[in-house]
Amino acid sequence: MPMEEHYNNDDTFLGRWIAGTLSEEERIAFEKTTAFKQFRIINAEAQNIKGPVINTEAALKKVHQETIRRRKPKRTRLWYASAAIILIIIGLTVVLNARQTYTTGIGEKQTITLADGSIINLNASSRISHKRFFWEANKQIVIWGEAYFKVVKGEGFTVKTSKGDVSVLGTEFNIKDRENLEVKCYEGRIKFMSFDEQRKTYTLTKGMQIGFIDHLADVQGFEENEPSWKRNISKFINQPLSQVLKELTYYYPITINDEAIDTTRMFTGSFIHDNLQNALQTTLVPMGVKYRKAKDSNTIILSN
């Protein structure tokens, strides 16, 4: 085959010539042809061509706006993710532990209806609180002071007192958790579980009450259909006078100076919540105690 034809018939020939991989024989024969001289010039001129000028740094800057700046490196993102999770946990904790609190001042009374329809009558100078969210999943109420509960039927209603838990299944009862704890059952059945080491449990039915003086429990019966405080009367049966005087301060904004008298004497009787003069008379006169109001304050000074 004449060399002239070789580059036409062998479809890799010129490609191999460019790469310098022709055989010695092929190359020498090819270089003798006229076509070779033309190919040589085309090849040489082609190699003198320069490609476009590319500004890599400008492009990198542009790409960074879409990448590095938009999506922080993983480690930073992990930081953000952890921070977000911590914030969510804190937020959830705050929400789950958020409490709704109701407080009454001296002489105030309040009626509260809970999410499950139970009703609480909160007596004066008292406070109850419960979880603000998801309360119905765990119906716990914490009490300080005195309140009357009318609980609708349902599982798991518990009142936390200073000395133990009162748990109920739809009933009516009164809790007085002031100096001493006193729980009275007016309807149905309640269970009291004390916080002390014995974790002793007492069951109270209608007309039964449990009282604690220090740590001694005392279960006994009582006769009334609802706590007298709901009718704005405080009743006492054989209670020390100190107890009665303390009770007065829950309903009236007064301070009592009882240094001059013996407050250990027992009192049986009552006082009303909406008339201080009347209340002082009904409690102090039968005990033979004189009282006068100090000039410049709400202090009541007692004397024999």
Next chain:
Amino acid sequence: MNEKEPSICEEHNYNQLFREFYEPATKYVYYKCGSLQQAEDIVQNVFIKLWKLCATVSFSKAKSYIYTACNNLFLNEVKHQKVVLKHLETISEKIDYESPDFLVEVSEFREKLKVAINNLSDKERDVFLLSRVEKKTYSDIAEITGLTVKAIERRMSKALRELRDALGKDIKI
């Protein structure tokens, strides 16, 4: 994946790849599509994708990823059109050709060469320019284009024959 390999998610490793491959990849796409703007867009998009996939592409595979992605994006995005490479300049140095007969105006010949290169078919043009302008070896070109060396030899041969057909009459021997 070899754990000792540098991670592309690290900014300095990514930048290193960018500085190494942005220019050659852009030129390659430019030789295929004939628009420098379009070529830059395509390659920038490839690099943005590379950043998003930085955790899944290993450093040593990055080169082949970049060129493969360039090819795919080019095929997806570029409608077939007449290619006019405006950004080809000839280094204006005088070459002492053995043949004194090659006396056609050199600058005129060079313009004609560029036109002839533009007129090469798509298959040959990028291979020819990668070889002659970018001075890449056939095995480099094979890696970039995904072709075999044999196929490249064929395309080079065809390109040279077409160029001689177009320009032979201007080279008087």
